[in-house]
Amino acid sequence: MRLPAIPDDAPFSGEQRAWLAGFMAGLHSRLTVQDAEAASAATPRAVLNILFGTQTGNAEMLAQELAAASRAQGFEPMVLGLDDVEMASLAAMERVIVVTSTYGEGEMPDNAHGFWQALSSPDAARLEAMHYAVLALGDTAYDGFCQAGKLIDTRLEQLGARRLATRLDCDIDYEKVSADWIAATLPLVPRPEGSVAPASAPAAAAETARPARSEWTRRNPYPARLAVSRRLSGADSGKDIRHFEFALGDSGLSYEAGDALGVIPRNDPALVEALLARLGAKADAPAGDLPVVEALSRTLEIRTPSRELIAAIEARAGDEQLSHVLRHGDREALDAWLWGRDVLDLLNLNPALDIDLAEFLGWLKPLQHRAYSISSSPLAHQGSVHLTIAAVRWQREGRDHGGVCSTYLADRLAEGDTAGIFVSPNKAFRPPQDGQAPMIMVGPGTGIAPFRGFLHHRRSQGATGRNWLFFGDQHQASDFIYADELAEMSRDGVITRLDLAFSRDQAEKIYVQTRMRENGRDLYAWLEEGGHFYVCGDASRMAKDVDEALHEIVARHGSLSAEAAADYVARLRREKRYQRDVY
Numbered sequence: 001m002r003l004p005a006i007p008d009d010a011p012f013s014g015e016q017r018a019w020l021a022g023f024m025a026g027l028h029s030r031l032t033v034q035d036a037e038a039a040s041a042a043t044p045r046a047v048l049n050i051l052f053g054t055q056t057g058n059a060e061m062l063a064q065e066l067a068a069a070s071r072a073q074g075f076e077p078m079v080l081g082l083d084d085v086e087m088a089s090l091a092a093m094e095r096v097i098v099v100t101s102t103y104g105e106g107e108m109p110d111n112a113h114g115f116w117q118a119l120s121s122p123d124a125a126r127l128e129a130m131h132y133a134v135l136a137l138g139d140t141a142y143d144g145f146c147q148a149g150k151l152i153d154t155r156l157e158q159l160g161a162r163r164l165a166t167r168l169d170c171d172i173d174y175e176k177v178s179a180d181w182i183a184a185t186l187p188l189v190p191r192p193e194g195s196v197a198p199a200s201a202p203a204a205a206a207e208t209a210r211p212a213r214s215e216w217t218r219r220n221p222y223p224a225r226l227a228v229s230r231r232l233s234g235a236d237s238g239k240d241i242r243h244f245e246f247a248l249g250d251s252g253l254s255y256e257a258g259d260a261l262g263v264i265p266r267n268d269p270a271l272v273e274a275l276l277a278r279l280g281a282k283a284d285a286p287a288g289d290l291p292v293v294e295a296l297s298r299t300l301e302i303r304t305p306s307r308e309l310i311a312a313i314e315a316r317a318g319d320e321q322l323s324h325v326l327r328h329g330d331r332e333a334l335d336a337w338l339w340g341r342d343v344l345d346l347l348n349l350n351p352a353l354d355i356d357l358a359e360f361l362g363w364l365k366p367l368q369h370r371a372y373s374i375s376s377s378p379l380a381h382q383g384s385v386h387l388t389i390a391a392v393r394w395q396r397e398g399r400d401h402g403g404v405c406s407t408y409l410a411d412r413l414a415e416g417d418t419a420g421i422f423v424s425p426n427k428a429f430r431p432p433q434d435g436q437a438p439m440i441m442v443g444p445g446t447g448i449a450p451f452r453g454f455l456h457h458r459r460s461q462g463a464t465g466r467n468w469l470f471f472g473d474q475h476q477a478s479d480f481i482y483a484d485e486l487a488e489m490s491r492d493g494v495i496t497r498l499d500l501a502f503s504r505d506q507a508e509k510i511y512v513q514t515r516m517r518e519n520g521r522d523l524y525a526w527l528e529e530g531g532h533f534y535v536c537g538d539a540s541r542m543a544k545d546v547d548e549a550l551h552e553i554v555a556r557h558g559s560l561s562a563e564a565a566a567d568y569v570a571r572l573r574r575e576k577r578y579q580r581d582v583y
Contacts, residue, residue: 106144221420447537472501
C-alpha cells in the first residue's frame with residue numbers, strides 16, 4: 001500500500017513537515033511488512049526438510065542456522081534428527097538437506113544409527129521425488145573424514161534422489177565454508193508451482209529468524225578467570241585428575257547440564273623452544289602476521305602430527321619403519337607407530353635432515369580448542385562452570401610429553417589467571433525432562449563429569465526420580481574422585497544406587513560393565529520403568545564394552561533374541577533414553 005505524499009501547499013512548518021514525513025515513512029514500512037506477510041500467507045510455501053546427524057551438537061546447531069536462512073528465503077523448514085525420520089515419511093519428501101557429522105573412524109553419529117540401517121537396507125524405498133544436498137562435518141585427522149555424509153550422499157543417489165549441489169565436506173573450521181555453501185545451495189532448491197522466492201529478505205526478518213548465539217565463540221572466546229584448581233586424585237595415584245572452576249563474571253555465558261566447555265589452549269613453551277632449536281630458527285622469524293614463537297605457541301598444532309607432516313617426513317627422512325607402515329596403508333599399524341609421538345619426534349627421525357621453516361609451518365594444522373564435558377549445573381553453581389580433567393603425561397625416548405590442553409590447565413594456568421572459553425551446547429545429552437524418570441549413569445574416571453552436573457541439577461530441581469551411578473577407576477584409595485560428595489548425595493537420597501568398580505584392587509579386573517552384568521535384572525527393570533541410560537568416557541573401548549553389556553542384559557533379562565535386543569536398544573535411542581557423551 002502506497003500512502004499519499006504531503007502536498008507542497010499544506011500549512012505546515014518545516015519542523016512539522018519533517019515530523020509528518022518521518023511518521024508516514026514508518027507507517028508505510030509497517031504496512032509494507034503486513035502486505036508482504038499477507039501475500040506470503042496466500043502463496044504456497046516450499047517445505048524444506050533439514051535432517052541432522054549429530055554427536056556433540058555442532059551439526060544440529062548448523063541445521064538450525066540453515067533453517068533460519070531458508071525461512072528468510074521463503075521456505076518452510078522442518079528440522080528433524082535423522083533417527084526421528086520414518087522411511088515412509090522420507091519417501092514423501094521432495095526437498096531435503098542433510099547435515100551430519102561423523103563419529104570416530106567413519107561411523108554414523110549416535111542419532112543416525114537407525115536411519116542408516118533403514119536407508120542402507122536392500123528393501124529401502126525409492127526416492128525419485130526427492131531433490132537433496134548433503135553438508136558433512138568431519139576432521140581430516142581421521143581416516144573416515146566425513147564418511148557418514150559420504151555414505152548418505154551416495155545412498156540417496158542410488159535410491160533415485162536427485163542431487164541439488166555437490167556435497168560439502170567440512171574440516172574442523174567449518175563456519176565460513178558452510179555459510180557460503182548454504183548461500184549457494186538454497187537458490188537451487190525447487191519450489192512448488194505458484195511459489196516464488198522473495199526478491200530480498202528484510203534484514204530485520206532475517207535477523208529475527210536466526211537462532212540466538214552467544215557472542216563468545218571459538219573465534220571470540222571469553223577470557224575467564226580460573227577461580228579453583230584442585231587435585232582430586234590421591235598422592236599415590238598413577239593419574240593426575242583435577243577439578244577446575246572458571247568464573248563467568250559478567251560474560252552472560254549460559255549453559256545447561258550436559259553441555260561441553262571449549263577451552264583455547266597454549267602449547268608447551270618447552271616444546272616450542274625445542275622445535276625452534278631443531279629448525280635452527282630465531283624466535284622473531286616471521287610466520288605470517290606473527291613471530292614464529294607466537295605462531296607455534298598460540299595458533300599451530302605441534303603436539304599431534306598432521307597427515308601432511310607425516311607424508312613429508314616419510315618422503316625425506318628415510319625411516320624404513322614409517323615408510324613400511326605408510327606404504328601398506330594399515331591405519332591401525334600407523335596409529336600404533338604414531339602413539340606417543342609428537343611433531344618433534346618425527347623431525348628427529350633423521351637429525352641430519354634440514355627443513356625449511358616456511359615449508360615446515362605449511363605442514364602444521366591450526367591449533368584447535370579442546371572440548372570438555374561440564375561437571376556442574378547452572379542451577380547449583382551460579383556464576384561458574386566446572387571441569388573434571390585428567391592431565392595427560394608420558395615419556396618417550398627420554399623426553400617428557402603431555403596433552404596440549406590438560407597440562408596447560410594443570411601446570412601453566414594458576415588460580416587467578418585467565419583462559420579463553422566458550423560453551424558448546426549438546427542438546428543430544430541432557431538429563432530427563434521428566435523429574436520422576438529413573439536415570440542410570442555409567443561414567444568411570446573423568447567420565448563422571450557430566451553426571452556430577454546431572455545429579456546437582458536434579459537435586460536443585462527437587463526431582464524425585466531415582467538415580468543410579470556406576471563409577472570406577474584403578475584403585476579406590478587413590479582414584480575415587482568426588483568420594484565425599486557422592487557419599488553425601490547417597491545419604492541425602494539424591495543417589496539411589498552407587499555401584500563401584502576399581503579394576504586393580506583385586507587379582508581379577510572389575511570394570512563398570514562387570515557391575516552392570518551383576519545387577520542386570522535390576523538395570524533392565526529400571527529401563528522397563530522408563531529409565532534413561534547414559535554413558536560418558538572413552539569411546540574406543542569402555543563405551544563399546546558398555547554397549548555390548550547393555551545388549552546382553554536386555555537379551556537375558558528380557559528373554560529376547562539378539563536381534564530383538566538390538567531393536568530394544570535402538571528404540572531406547574529413538575526415544576532419547578540411551579544417550580552417550582564419548583570421545
